[in-house]
Amino acid sequence: METKPTEIGSSKMFGGYNKRYKHFSPTLGCSMTFHIYFPPCSSPSHKFPILYWLSGLTCTDENFIIKSGAQRAASAEGVALIAPDTSPRGLNVEGEADSWDFGVGAGFYLNATQQKWKNWRMYDYVVKELPKLLSENFPQLDTSKASISGHSMGGHGALTIYLKNLDKYKSASAFAPIANPINCPWGQKAFTNYLGNDKAAWEEYDATCLIKKFHNVSATILIDQGEDDKFLHDQLLAQKFEEACRSVNVPLLLRLQPGYDHSYFFISTFIDDHIRHHAQALKL
Template identity: 90%
Template structure:
C-alpha cells in the first residue's frame, strides 16, 4: 500500500510543474491519484497557499489539469492547484460502472450511508484525509491557506464542503454547479443510492438548503453558470482573488 505519495508523472508548465501522484487512501479503501501544480518558487522555504479543484461527472484528476489552462493564473498568483479524483476506483463493487452518472467517476463528494457503497466517502477524503496527507508530505504547501472550487458535480461538492467548513477555506468558486441536487435527476439518483430515502440526509449535501442556514458568506462565494468555463481563463483567475 502506498502510504507515501508515489510520483507518476511530471511536466513543466508556466515555470512550475504539474505532478501526478498515487497513494493508498484508508478513507476510501483503495489507491487514489491526484494532481498538484507547483508554481515557480521564490525561495526554497516558500510555502504556497492551495486551491482545491473538484471535477464533474465522468471526470478524473486529469481533466482540469489538461484542459483548463489554470496553471497560467496559478503561476502568476503563486497558488498551488490540487486536483483529486472524483470517486474511488478499482473496488469492483457490483454496478459501479453501469452508468455514467453514478458510481465510478461520480462520487458526489458525500459520505455514503448505504452499506454497498460504504467506500464512497469523498467528503471525508477531500475535507480531512487529503489535506492532512498533503501537509505531511509536501512541506512547500500551506494547507491552512486554502480555497476550494469545482465544476458541475464538483461545483456542488465545492459549495457544500465550503458551507459546512467555512473555517477551513478562504473562498469557494463554483462553475455551472449542481446547486439543488435534491430536485434534479442526477442528485436524486445519487442521493437515493448513496444515502437512502431519508431526505434529512440529502439536505446535508444540498447547497440550496445549506445556504439558508448561513449569513454573511456571499462576499466569499463566486458562481459562474457559463458552460464553457473550463476553457475561459478570466473566470478561473477569479478563484485566486481572496488570498
C-alpha cells in the first residue's frame, strides 16, 4: 500500500496551486486524501510556513479549499494551506454512517480508546503522521513553522491540538469552535462512543478544560463567532472558553460577529484576518 502521497488533482489559483493528494495512512488504516495550497514561488529553494485547517462535521478535505477563498490571502502572505479530511473513510465499521454528527466525517480530532472505533485516531494523524509525511515529501514546505485553525468540530480540534502541543504550532485560531464539548450534545455523543465513560479522558480533548492546564500561551488566540449561529448557545459555548481564558490570563480575541451564522459565508468573510494573524506569528 502506497504511503507516499500521489497527486490526484491540481488547480491554479491566485498564482499558486491547489493540489489534492491520496495516500495510505498507517495511523488510520485506510486511504486518506488531503489538500495543499502552494502559494506562488519565485525561488526553487524557498520554503513556505504552513497553516493547517481542520474542517467541521460532515466535511471532507475539499470544503475549505472550494468555499473559503483563503487562497487569496495565503498567496499574498506566502503561507501554504494544509487541509486534511475529517475522519477515516471506507472502513465499513457498523454504524459509522448512521448519523451526520458521529463516525464518518466526524473524527473529532481525538484518539479513540473504544475497540470498535480504534481506527479513529485523527489526533495522531494531524499531530504526528501528516507533518512527517509533509516534511519527507514536500521540500518546499517548512513544517517547523506551522500554525493551526479550523471551524466548528475543526475549531475544537485546532484549539485542543494547539494547547497540547505549544512547541509545535506558532499560533491558533478558530471559527465557531465546539469550545466546551464535555458540556454539549455533539461532544457528549462523540466522547461517549470514542472514549467511553471516563470523564477524565474527555477533558483531555476539551479546550475549556485544557486551557487551565496549559496556560503558558503567549500568542493571542483568535476566535470569530457569528451571533446568529443557531448552534452558539447549546453546542459551541464560546463564553465558557472565554471565561476559562480570563481565569488564567490567556490572551484571547473573541469577536462576536452580528448577523453571521455557522456557514462558509461567515468563514469566507473573515478568513483573511485569520491568515494574516497566522502569517504574523509564522514570520516571527
